[in-house]
Amino acid sequence: MKLHVENLCKAYGSTIALDHLSITFENGIYGILGPNGAGKSTLMNILSLLLDKTDGNITLDENDIVKMDTTYLDHIGYMPQENCLYDDFTLFESLCYVGALKGMKKTEAGLQANELAKEVGLADVLHKKIKTYSGGMKKRAMFAQTLMNHPDILILDEPTAGLDPQKRIELRNIISQLSKDKIVLIATHVVSDIEYIANQIVLMNHGKIIKVGSTKDLIQSIDGKVFERCIEEGQLKQLESKYRISNLRYEQGKLIARIITDEAPLENGIRITPDLNDVYLSYFQEIS
Numbered sequence: 001m002k003l004h005v006e007n008l009c010k011a012y013g014s015t016i017a018l019d020h021l022s023i024t025f026e027n028g029i030y031g032i033l034g035p036n037g038a039g040k041s042t043l044m045n046i047l048s049l050l051l052d053k054t055d056g057n058i059t060l061d062e063n064d065i066v067k068m069d070t071t072y073l074d075h076i077g078y079m080p081q082e083n084c085l086y087d088d089f090t091l092f093e094s095l096c097y098v099g100a101l102k103g104m105k106k107t108e109a110g111l112q113a114n115e116l117a118k119e120v121g122l123a124d125v126l127h128k129k130i131k132t133y134s135g136g137m138k139k140r141a142m143f144a145q146t147l148m149n150h151p152d153i154l155i156l157d158e159p160t161a162g163l164d165p166q167k168r169i170e171l172r173n174i175i176s177q178l179s180k181d182k183i184v185l186i187a188t189h190v191v192s193d194i195e196y197i198a199n200q201i202v203l204m205n206h207g208k209i210i211k212v213g214s215t216k217d218l219i220q221s222i223d224g225k226v227f228e229r230c231i232e233e234g235q236l237k238q239l240e241s242k243y244r245i246s247n248l249r250y251e252q253g254k255l256i257a258r259i260i261t262d263e264a265p266l267e268n269g270i271r272i273t274p275d276l277n278d279v280y281l282s283y284f285q286e287i288s
């Protein structure tokens, strides 16, 4: 299955949210990573047919998704950023309701509701009202809704937003386990959400794709540009005006800065192995 996006543009009045964006998605997990305002949600909403594009083409196996309409929507499971659950429904009712919207037969929806509740770890509360759920449980419930009727394209907009680190990890692992043989797009500005589960990371800013690659490829792209250097506190402002500083820490009374620079080697700096956070800052942080 190939979801192909070509020269996609979206303008809100004079704001250009997507600017001639082209990419092809195949089976696998894609982390769409970019800062606030990069255009991630706009892309997700257009791919879910919730928003009209201004220009460009999107095809699923060479068929125009707008012309495919409901046939295309049968392939899609969409999880929005905001809570989309009815507090007064039980999870079972929520899942059956989504099943009905997706045209599933009642018995089949009931069977799938039971199965999915098990898969997301909510079987014991399947018949409890959503309003009794914690934030992490609500997110897992939303993910279960997304999976109703076995869509083969999952579009997840900041799925872990608002969760504590442990709950983020739990949901991330559930997403990873249930994403086999699907195209999965995860929009986020949190590096750790996708670092270990995405096969490909798509770096996006100002409505454009800046780079695509595996975590390893992206880390390699800045290899040799990350250093640690012992600095005086008084030097910090001056260094910030020249370099990207990804971290500061005190060690035995000394201030150590983690610095990203194209001007390698850095004077008095010790070269260190970059990580995906360094990649993020390297591509997105403006030098102050």
Ligand SMILES: Nc1ncnc2c1ncn2[C@@H]1O[C@H](COP(=O)(O)OP(=O)(O)OP(=O)(O)O)[C@@H](O)[C@H]1O
Residues within 6 Å of the ligand: 012, 015, 016, 017, 034, 035, 036, 037, 038, 039, 040, 041, 042, 043, 189
């Ligand atoms: N309904 C709208 N009307 C006008 N401008 C909008 C609208 N929705 C988004 N924008 C603008 O389009 C650009 C892209 O926004 P979008 O929400 O797609 O980015 P994002 O990467 O998802 O950001 P975030 O991580 O904050 O959700 C931003 O400049 C935003 O202000």
